[in-house]
Amino acid sequence: MLEEKDVFRKVLFLQFNLLASDSIAINRTLPDIRRIQCRAYAEKLPPINKLPDTSIIIVFHNEAFSTLARTITSVINRSPHSLLREIILVDDFSNRKFLGAELELFLQTLPIRIKLIRAKERVGLIRARLMGAQEAVGNVLTFLDSHCECTRGWLEPLLARIREERKAVVCPIIDVINDQTFAYQKGIELFRGGFNWNMQFRWYAVPSDMAKQRHQKDPTAAIVSPTMAGGLFSIDKQFFQELGAYDPDMDIWGGENLEMSFRVWQCGGVIEILPCSHVGHVFRHASPHDFPKEKSSGKILNSNLARVSEVWMDQWRHFFYKISPQASALIPSLDVSERIELRKKLNCKNFNWYLQNVWKDNFLPNGRSALIGRFRHLSSNSCLFGRPSNPGKRHRLTMGTCSLGFDIWQFWVVSSSKESEGVRLMSDEHQCLSAAKEQTDNNIWRIQLRECGGHKGGFLETSLERGQYAKIFASRQTQFFKFLRRAKRQKDAKTQRQNVMAHSPVRVGQCFIRFLGRSEI
Incomplete structure (x- = not known):
């Protein structure tokens, strides 16, 4: 029996509850969580013998035996065997003993052809997937992570869509397998992929008008997605090769999903999420794997x-x-x-x-203004910070010492919207500086960070005089905001600071924006 310290060490190593996973059967039953309409949709799909077959590619590195075995078993148990050309496992240089001979013995008991490829050194997810793709013989490549569970009817919609459109890169709805209890939780359908200013993948709700249209017409229709999460998807093998596969010079993992997303869309393909295909995934709060010693x-x-x-x-x-x-x-x-x-x-x-x-409602600043910098209070010589508060709380707006170098919390972007609406002052891809009345006193206005929605307090008037380097902002609700950008271009930076003049007294004092540089967008 494992001692408590051994259990803790294994849980910490894997970043999920290993005891919970090991206590669950590798062939456990999962509920059919598809929409009712998906059952009618499934009946309209082409016959199985008309669908292309697929090679399932699963990369693993020191994965727990139970989660890896459950992933493989769920693929086999919930997929028509005639569509499974092969399952390719790529071992990215694991050093856990149970992933050696014990795994090989387990694979020999399975009714589907399993190809096990072992890397001779740590190559990372990207190159390991390339290794699997090079060995694949199926017409379609289906990539899965090593801690997934496929549900009933997951595969047929993916292959049917690729049969219909070979340049479609299709993803299932990703359900959540709780990392502590391993309970299976249905994922939210009306989300699609995007990315934030830091180039990190993010899920964003489908626009309300699009959601309403889907509900009224066909809730089983594909959800067009600007980007994909990258862990679970199917792609025509020939199209994958034509597109240039993965960038082989990208290392380990990170960013490859955005790279492929941009490449697919910009080079003639489409990315879709299919609501009638569901695959569960264990989402961990942190990656359990170290990078090679010489790499950060x-x-x-x-x-x-x-x-x-x-x-x-x-x-x-x-x-x-x-x-x-x-x-x-x-x-x-x-x-x-x-x-x-x-x-x-x-x-x-x-x-x-x-x-x-593709992503018409993106969060990138509009190229007409795209001004980037920090706000400095003239009289106090302090700068405006938008620091995060405790989880779930709003960002705190404070004034503090202006940093000499780059500081993300002093980073502000002027982004134009429609000409009639004015501009927004953004701290990140979804937080805007806004003027709002106090709930207890409508005569008191506060500057705060709010979601960049349709509220009018987030729009600011702007004027830019010809030949000058000055920009004035004022809230449409009140003169509470006025931010003055320096009046003229001058060579001497010290003289510039001394010559900044206040536009007029306002309740928060005058500010000018010291720009890190005009964006080249």
């Missing part, structure tokens, strides 16, 4: 994202570099010439097309 996770991620930006984001990459100077610093060490040539060869569209046609 931060440098790897920044390098990967810099590659994505340099190849696919055109002038918008400069905005990302303002947010992430660490990524910008790595550009001289990168060689992206082959990927740029690939983009030219495929005659791919530009990133502006992607924003205007």
Whole structure:
């Protein structure tokens, strides 16, 4: 029997409750959580013998035996065997003994062809998936993580859609397997993928008008998604190869999902989430795996994202570099010439097309204004901070010492909306500076950070005189806001600071915005 310290060590190592996982059968029964309409949808799919077959590719590194075995078993038990050309397991240099001979013995008992590939050194998720794809013989490649559970009817919708449109990259609804109890929880359907200013993948709710239209017409229809999470998806093998597979110079993991998302869309494909396909996934609060000793996770991620930006984001990459100077610093060490040539060869569209046609409601600042900097109070010489509060709380607005270098909490963006609406002052992709009345006294106004929704207090009037370097902002509800950008361009920075003049007295004092630089978008 395991001692308490051994149990704790294993739970910490895997970042989920190993005891809970080990106590659950590897072939446990899962409920059919699809919409009722999905059962009628399934009956309309082409016959199984008309669907393309698939190679399932699962990469693992020191995965728990029970979660890996449950992933494989769920694929076999809930997929038509005629559609499973093979299951390819790629071992990314695991050192756990039970993933050696014990795993091989387990695989021999399974009714489906299993191909086990073992890397001779740690190569990371991206290159391990490339290893699996190179060995695959199925018409479709289906990538899964090593801690998943497939539900009934998960595979057929994915393959049917690719049969219909070979350039469709399709994803299931990702349900949640609780990392402590391993209870299976239905995922939220009306979400799609995007990314924040830091180039991190994020889920965002489908726009209300789109959700309403789906509800009225066909709730089983595919959800078009600007990006994909990247862990679970199917793609036509030939299309995967035509597109350039994965970028082999991206290291370990991180950013590869955005890179492929941009490439798919800009080079003629589509990304869709299919509501009638459900796969569960264990979401952990932290990654349990270390990076190779000579590599830091931060440098790897920044390098990967810099590659994505340099190849696919055109002038918008400069905005990302303002947010992430660490990524910008790595550009001289990168060689992206082959990927740029690939983009030219495929005659791919530009990133502006992607924003205007694929993710119309994106959070990137509008290129007409795209001013980036910090707000400094003239009389106190302090700067405006938008620091995060406790989890679930609003960001706190405070004044503090102006930092000399880059400080994300002093970072503000002026983003124009429709000409008639004015501009927004944004602290991140969804928080805007706003004027709002106190609940207890309508005569008192407060500056606060609020979601960048449709409330009018977030829109600011702006005026820019010809030939000057001055910009004035005022709230449409009150003159509570007035932020003055320096009046004229002058060579001497000290003289610039001394010559900044207050526009007029306002309740918060005059501020000007000291810009880190005009964005090149």
